[in-house]
Amino acid sequence: MDRAKLPPPNTFAGLSLVLDRVAERRDDSAWIAEQARSAQARYLLLDGAGEAFLQCDHERLRWLEISERERWLDDLPASLLGIAGEHPHFLLLLDDAARITALETALDARRASLRAAGLLLPAPEAGLFAYAKGLSHWQRETRYCTRCGFPLQLVAAGHRGQCTNPECGHLHFPRTDAAVIMLVEHEGACLLGRQASWPPGRYSTLAGFVEPGESLEDAVRREVAEESGVIVDEVHYHSSQPWPMPASLMVGFIATARSRQIIMRDHELEDARWFTPQQVVDGIADGSFVPSTALSVSYQLLAHWLQERAGLDLDALVAGGDSR
Numbered sequence: 001m002d003r004a005k006l007p008p009p010n011t012f013a014g015l016s017l018v019l020d021r022v023a024e025r026r027d028d029s030a031w032i033a034e035q036a037r038s039a040q041a042r043y044l045l046l047d048g049a050g051e052a053f054l055q056c057d058h059e060r061l062r063w064l065e066i067s068e069r070e071r072w073l074d075d076l077p078a079s080l081l082g083i084a085g086e087h088p089h090f091l092l093l094l095d096d097a098a099r100i101t102a103l104e105t106a107l108d109a110r111r112a113s114l115r116a117a118g119l120l121l122p123a124p125e126a127g128l129f130a131y132a133k134g135l136s137h138w139q140r141e142t143r144y145c146t147r148c149g150f151p152l153q154l155v156a157a158g159h160r161g162q163c164t165n166p167e168c169g170h171l172h173f174p175r176t177d178a179a180v181i182m183l184v185e186h187e188g189a190c191l192l193g194r195q196a197s198w199p200p201g202r203y204s205t206l207a208g209f210v211e212p213g214e215s216l217e218d219a220v221r222r223e224v225a226e227e228s229g230v231i232v233d234e235v236h237y238h239s240s241q242p243w244p245m246p247a248s249l250m251v252g253f254i255a256t257a258r259s260r261q262i263i264m265r266d267h268e269l270e271d272a273r274w275f276t277p278q279q280v281v282d283g284i285a286d287g288s289f290v291p292s293t294a295l296s297v298s299y300q301l302l303a304h305w306l307q308e309r310a311g312l313d314l315d316a317l318v319a320g321g322d323s324r
């Protein structure tokens, strides 16, 4: 495939290029302990809300060294994220507001949400933060066995929860909820919708969760029909994005509608309408159309569509709209 034709990497995606998750060694507790004591080890601390420490004077994560972990956080279990270069990377989860605030000062750090930091951090760090947030959310929310109600104990370097009831022992695995997100097109226009709670002018691609018994393509057709009444024929995969807000995987598609007839049945959306490339250009210029932030795959779907269908650069349009 022509490299120039590859879609741009979605925020938080592409971590496999820099991190080896070493999943096959998660049950080797002696090896994990050795990695955790290594002078090369790095620790990412997340608070109960899933916020991470950033450096005060740089748009970078504030990783803790082994000495800092031993001094302040030796009581916390560390979950192995993986190995990047020479460095084993670990997650620490601290759900204690007073200790977090004290550490923020001691480590000369500031806290930031994944949403706020996603576009500021270098791509590998944004991806590591997303991974850590997804894993920590699962650890925090999954404390009891769904079969027997006994407490779970984290095993496999933080990647499994084992039931402590000896008669049960069920293993619980981190969950990811699949969601589809799709740019629907029809003869030179694309379908975008808005929710009442969004900022004025914000229109985005339609999206929704996959239900039991559905393929991704089925979910695209159902969601588009539910939210807009538009009937979709062809559905083509575009790209995907981890979206741990709190536990989703966004799977992006370009779909083709049979007609432009919109029938709003449920009231999930306040409005849905068709936009030509020219309407997007004019709307961004006069402020009446505001695309999703570049953090989301929705933005990448619209950018791809404008480039393919009209030779337009969404980044440049947005930058130009800001300066007017």
Ligand SMILES: [Zn+2]
Pocket (backbone or CB within 6 Å): 145, 146, 147, 148, 149, 150, 163, 164, 165, 168, 169, 170
């Ligand atoms: Zn159990």
